[in-house]
Amino acid sequence: MTSGPASLLSAQVRAGERSAVEVVERHLDAVARIDPELHAFVTVLNDGAVAAAAAVDTVVAAGRDPGPLAGVPVAVKDNMCTRGVRTTCSSRILEHWHPPYDATVVERLTAAGAVVIGKTNLDEFAMGSSTENSAFGPTRNPHDPSRVPGGSSGGSAAAVAAGLAPIGLGSDTGGSIRQPAALCGVVGMKPTYGTVSRYGLVAFASSLDQIGPFARTVSDAALLFDVIGGHDPMDSTSLDRPAPRTATVVGDGVDGCRVGVVRELYEDAEPAVRAAVSAAAEALAGAGAVIEECSIPEVRHALPAYYLLAPAEASSNLARYDGVRYGLRVDAPDVESMNAATRAAGFGAEVTRRVMLGTYALSAGYYDAYYGQAQKVRTLIIDAFRRTYEQVDALLGATTPTTAFAIGDRVQDPWAMYLSDVFSVPSNLSGDPAISVPFGSDDAGLPIGVQVLAPALGEPMVVRVGAVLEAAAPPLGQPRLADRALLGGSSEPS
Amino acid sequence: MTARESQPATARGYEPVIGLEVHCELRTETKLFCGCRNAFGDEPNTNVCPVCLGLPGSLPVLNSKAVELAMRIGLALHCEIRPSTFHRKNYFYPDMPKDYQISQYDEPINVGGFLELPDGYRVGVVRAHLEEDTGKTTHVGGGGRIHDAEYALVDYNRAGVPLVEIVSAPDLRSAAQARTYVAELRSILVATDASDGRMEEGSMRVDANVSVRAAGSADLGTRCEIKNLNSLRSLVRAIDYEAARQAEVLESGEAVVQQTRHWDEKESRTVALRSKEEAFDYRYFPEPDLVPVAPDPQWQTDVASALPPLPAERRARLRQLLGAPAAPGAPWDPGAPPTAAQEDQIATVVEHGLDELVTSAAEDGVAPSLALARTANEASADPHRARGLDRRAYVSLLEMEERGQVTATQAKAVLAELLERGGDPVDIARRRGFEALGADSLAGAVAVVVGAHPNEWERYRHGEDKLAQFFIGQVMKVTKGKADGKTVVAELQRLRG
Numbered sequence: 001m002t003s004g005p006a007s008l009l010s011a012q013v014r015a016g017e018r019s020a021v022e023v024v025e026r027h028l029d030a031v032a033r034i035d036p037e038l039h040a041f042v043t044v045l046n047d048g049a050v051a052a053a054a055a056v057d058t059v060v061a062a063g064r065d066p067g068p069l070a071g072v073p074v075a076v077k078d079n080m081c082t083r084g085v086r087t088t089c090s091s092r093i094l095e096h097w098h099p100p101y102d103a104t105v106v107e108r109l110t111a112a113g114a115v116v117i118g119k120t121n122l123d124e125f126a127m128g129s130s131t132e133n134s135a136f137g138p139t140r141n142p143h144d145p146s147r148v149p150g151g152s153s154g155g156s157a158a159a160v161a162a163g164l165a166p167i168g169l170g171s172d173t174g175g176s177i178r179q180p181a182a183l184c185g186v187v188g189m190k191p192t193y194g195t196v197s198r199y200g201l202v203a204f205a206s207s208l209d210q211i212g213p214f215a216r217t218v219s220d221a222a223l224l225f226d227v228i229g230g231h232d233p234m235d236s237t238s239l240d241r242p243a244p245r246t247a248t249v250v251g252d253g254v255d256g257c258r259v260g261v262v263r264e265l266y267e268d269a270e271p272a273v274r275a276a277v278s279a280a281a282e283a284l285a286g287a288g289a290v291i292e293e294c295s296i297p298e299v300r301h302a303l304p305a306y307y308l309l310a311p312a313e314a315s316s317n318l319a320r321y322d323g324v325r326y327g328l329r330v331d332a333p334d335v336e337s338m339n340a341a342t343r344a345a346g347f348g349a350e351v352t353r354r355v356m357l358g359t360y361a362l363s364a365g366y367y368d369a370y371y372g373q374a375q376k377v378r379t380l381i382i383d384a385f386r387r388t389y390e391q392v393d394a395l396l397g398a399t400t401p402t403t404a405f406a407i408g409d410r411v412q413d414p415w416a417m418y419l420s421d422v423f424s425v426p427s428n429l430s431g432d433p434a435i436s437v438p439f440g441s442d443d444a445g446l447p448i449g450v451q452v453l454a455p456a457l458g459e460p461m462v463v464r465v466g467a468v469l470e471a472a473a474p475p476l477g478q479p480r481l482a483d484r485a486l487l488g489g490s491s492e493p494s
Numbered sequence: 495m496t497a498r499e500s501q502p503a504t505a506r507g508y509e510p511v512i513g514l515e516v517h518c519e520l521r522t523e524t525k526l527f528c529g530c531r532n533a534f535g536d537e538p539n540t541n542v543c544p545v546c547l548g549l550p551g552s553l554p555v556l557n558s559k560a561v562e563l564a565m566r567i568g569l570a571l572h573c574e575i576r577p578s579t580f581h582r583k584n585y586f587y588p589d590m591p592k593d594y595q596i597s598q599y600d601e602p603i604n605v606g607g608f609l610e611l612p613d614g615y616r617v618g619v620v621r622a623h624l625e626e627d628t629g630k631t632t633h634v635g636g637g638g639r640i641h642d643a644e645y646a647l648v649d650y651n652r653a654g655v656p657l658v659e660i661v662s663a664p665d666l667r668s669a670a671q672a673r674t675y676v677a678e679l680r681s682i683l684v685a686t687d688a689s690d691g692r693m694e695e696g697s698m699r700v701d702a703n704v705s706v707r708a709a710g711s712a713d714l715g716t717r718c719e720i721k722n723l724n725s726l727r728s729l730v731r732a733i734d735y736e737a738a739r740q741a742e743v744l745e746s747g748e749a750v751v752q753q754t755r756h757w758d759e760k761e762s763r764t765v766a767l768r769s770k771e772e773a774f775d776y777r778y779f780p781e782p783d784l785v786p787v788a789p790d791p792q793w794q795t796d797v798a799s800a801l802p803p804l805p806a807e808r809r810a811r812l813r814q815l816l817g818a819p820a821a822p823g824a825p826w827d828p829g830a831p832p833t834a835a836q837e838d839q840i841a842t843v844v845e846h847g848l849d850e851l852v853t854s855a856a857e858d859g860v861a862p863s864l865a866l867a868r869t870a871n872e873a874s875a876d877p878h879r880a881r882g883l884d885r886r887a888y889v890s891l892l893e894m895e896e897r898g899q900v901t902a903t904q905a906k907a908v909l910a911e912l913l914e915r916g917g918d919p920v921d922i923a924r925r926r927g928f929e930a931l932g933a934d935s936l937a938g939a940v941a942v943v944v945g946a947h948p949n950e951w952e953r954y955r956h957g958e959d960k961l962a963q964f965f966i967g968q969v970m971k972v973t974k975g976k977a978d979g980k981t982v983v984a985e986l987q988r989l990r991g
Contacts, residue, residue: 079551080551081549081550081551087550087551089550094550097550099544099549099550099551100544100549101544101549101551103551198553199551199552199553200551200552201551202550202551203550203551203783205782206782206783207782233555234553234555235553235555236553236554236555236556236783236784236785237553237782237783237784237785312779313779313782315584315777316582316584316594316777316779319584319586319592319593319594320548320550320591320592320593322586322588322593324588324648325547325548325591326549335588335646336586339586359777362584362777362778362779363775363777364775364777367777367779371779
């Protein structure tokens with residue numbers, strides 16, 4: 001089993017071989033050189049990160065336990081609240097908003113000794129699949145800067161792929177961790193709904209949103225998941241039980257595991273992606289897994305249902321950006337005009353589209369036909385997965401239908417953009433865990449991701465299958481836009 | 495006085511049909527979904543946090559004490575407690591931090607109960623559900639009117655305070671009955687310690703749904719909802735006004751338009767706010783940030799068994815104290831039936847939660863009728879202080895009055911001071927120079943008065959009893975109010991032989 005750069009760095013810092021300050025400064029230096037072109041970060045915490053690292057070094061020097069992520073730099077998606085550090089959601093409406101509190105995941109990172117080095121770019125309020133919907137400009141794909149990194153967590157995916165941080169946090173509402181992970185050639189996991197606290201995650205679609213890890217190896221992703229997971233009394237939808245532990249089982253293999261290859265999760269993908277799924281299935285069989293072809297026809301209805309449910313919840317979640325209490329305010333003669341002018345100026349086109357779509361779907365006379373019907377579809381999908389898991393332990397498919405597309409390609413065609421999420425959305429509707437692991441590249445050298453799904457609380461299973469795939473994956477070329485030394489797993493200062 | 499008020503709906507042959515929606519703030523330590531203090535009157539925007547300010551990323555966590563108080567209310571109103579869910583009610587308003595209100599919609603915690611008025615009439619309770627309160631907007635400049643204001647200030651201390659909304663069936667038939675319902679409901683809320691029921695502080699707010707129909711008809715007319723009823727007085731006046739207005743509309747051959755109307759206390763009328771067509775589309779949908787509330791049977795049993803005696807039961811106990819039948823319709827007991835005035839006194843005492851003053855005085859041997867009268871007529875003027883009144887001081891004052899050591903008028907003055915400042919009633923009476931005249935000097939005073947008014951005395955002697963009042967007045971004048979009326983009458987009767 002490959003350990004990852006995060007666990008190596010943490011081991012070195014804990015052993016006193018390297019100082020956290022030096023590790024963090026090394027990464028901040030890479031950010032300063034590479035990010036002007038990559039644009040993975042909205043805000044870089046230069047001084048704050050060094051101060052936090054110094055605090056970790058003090059703990060180490062005092063002989064106390066600095067935590068499992070001691071001194072490890074983390075890139076945090078800019079829709080998770082950081083006390084005193086602006087949290088923009090890549091929106092004009094929150095451009096200058098400084099939260100007075102930390103998200104639970106940020107508290108847990110800090111308690112584990114990790115150091116937040118910056119807040120990463122996203123599609124505005126996490127609505128998009130390319131990070132082009134950011135009010136502050138798109139993030140580039142490290143493998144080809146003319147292409148998108150995917151989205152909405154494109155900034156965290158690109159930062160981890162380029163070596164600017166060994167691990168990162170994203171949020172996944174319809175694929176927003178797994179899709180950019182696939183397009184940038186890194187590991188991304190969406191945990192079971194309720195295993196990671198949403199407290200402090202700026203809501204997009206509350207019943208679907210879930211925070212999860214980005215990493216360059218499955219074991220680092222598992223390490224990060226174990227730190228952020230677990231019950232949180234501040235989140236009523238947080239499961240009232242310990243999150244499953246994953247780091248200790250990553251290397252357990254798949255001998256005897258039954259893995260279903262889901263036709264609907266790859267057959268409409270482009271040829272290179274389909275080939276990767278087949279190769280991945282063979283690799284699992286080679287490792288002792290029992291491979292079965294299977295079909296879940298209900299997942300074909302996932303995308304339409306998702307594009308009613310998510311905007312419906314978003315239309316309500318985003319109502320609070322009204323110019324009254326915080327964020328942007330555009331003055332007007334009365335309150336209603338002020339609300340309208342503020343929202344018109346503060347929200348981008350995609351957010352506006354989804355708020356209008358969601359408002360319509362919840363309106364009197366339309367609720368049953370749209371929102372109500374979509375909820376029924378969601379229930380059908382949950383039941384379909386449950387039946388499938390009576391036969392198999394895990395499912396395999398593609399993460400995305402295509403590899404990274406060119407910046408600007410799908411901006412004018414929302415439906416083409418929405419189709420990027422067609423394989424990832426079903427897991428959000430079912431609430432089950434899924435991981436995307438890099439598995440080779442297409443002819444242009446662009447990364448391909450394959451996806452492993454498991455029933456609720458099946459994180460141990462997805463990391464076990466993911467680690468086997470990682471070990472069997474064809475080599476992926478180095479990103480063009482990256483700090484090669486940091487990517488090389490070099491533990492030495494450069 | 496407008497023409498409408500002088501011509502009530504009933505006089506025009508119409509019967510009002512009224513249903514009430516009562517919002518009451520629950521007496522919890524903290525708010526419904528966060529740990530902020532639930533307190534009235536604090537410095538603006540001091541009891542706030544990311545959750546009740548609706549900051550991005552914050553999430554609600556349900557306060558189980560609020561659920562318990564909601565169950566108490568439900569049980570006291572004979573409701574069925576059901577597994578329930580929360581919904582979001584979406585509309586933009588500056589004093590609502592999230593621009594949606596978390597409320598219960600089609601699955602409320604309490605359904606299908608009733609409230610029994612003191613006269614035994616049952617009013618259906620459709621539901622009693624949990625929801626969060628909004629903040630409070632103050633319009634500044636332009637004389638405080640919304641449309642002329644220069645700017646508005648919002649205090650979010652109240653945002654997220656737990657409310658229970660109690661929705662009655664359209665079972666009420668007059669403004670007076672609506673008043674009785676609200677008073678009785680307030681007593682229940684106070685008795686169960688679920689709410690302090692203070693309308694003046696806004697912790698209890700009433701909206702009235704009013705329609706009228708031809709007397710004797712079973713159909714329901716088109717209703718209007720009246721908002722801004724800040725007192726029982728407003729409630730009565732607004733319902734009377736609105737019923738008369740609707741009767742006039744119908745009489746003139748037009749149809750009542752379904753509307754939300756605002757009670758304008760100054761102008762003494764209701765004015766249209768918005769019609770049904772303009773009503774908000776609240777786009778209710780299940781609140782995804784909360785899980786269903788399903789109080790288990792054990793919890794329900796615990797709450798039910800901890801319920802204190804309710805007003806109906808307490809009124810019955812006071813009636814028994816007077817030696818009266820336990821309920822209005824119960825078989826007659828020839829002891830000492832409560833008079834109509836005493837029924838009112840009982841209702842007042844229970845409404846203000848002052849039963850303890852009456853029962854403890856009676857236990858100490860004070861005549862229940864006297865304890866009841868003083869408690870209902872005097873102590874209840876300041877119910878808050880009356881509840882804190884020292885029991886022994888109160889009993890001692892009533893005993894002084896019973897023994898004729900102070901007159902009724904003097905006893906009332908001493909009680910007022912007791913409520914205000916506390917102390918020993920004997921000392922207060924002495925300091926104020928109160929002492930009822932002893933029997934000897936009173937007899938002297940009566941003799942003087944009788945001698946001074948021979949004509950009146952002759953008439954009284956020949957059975958004209960009402961002249962007793964004349965003599966009492968004269969004796970009072972002579973004794974500067976120190977005489978006790980009953981003792982004067984006794985002396986007059988003794989002289990008459």
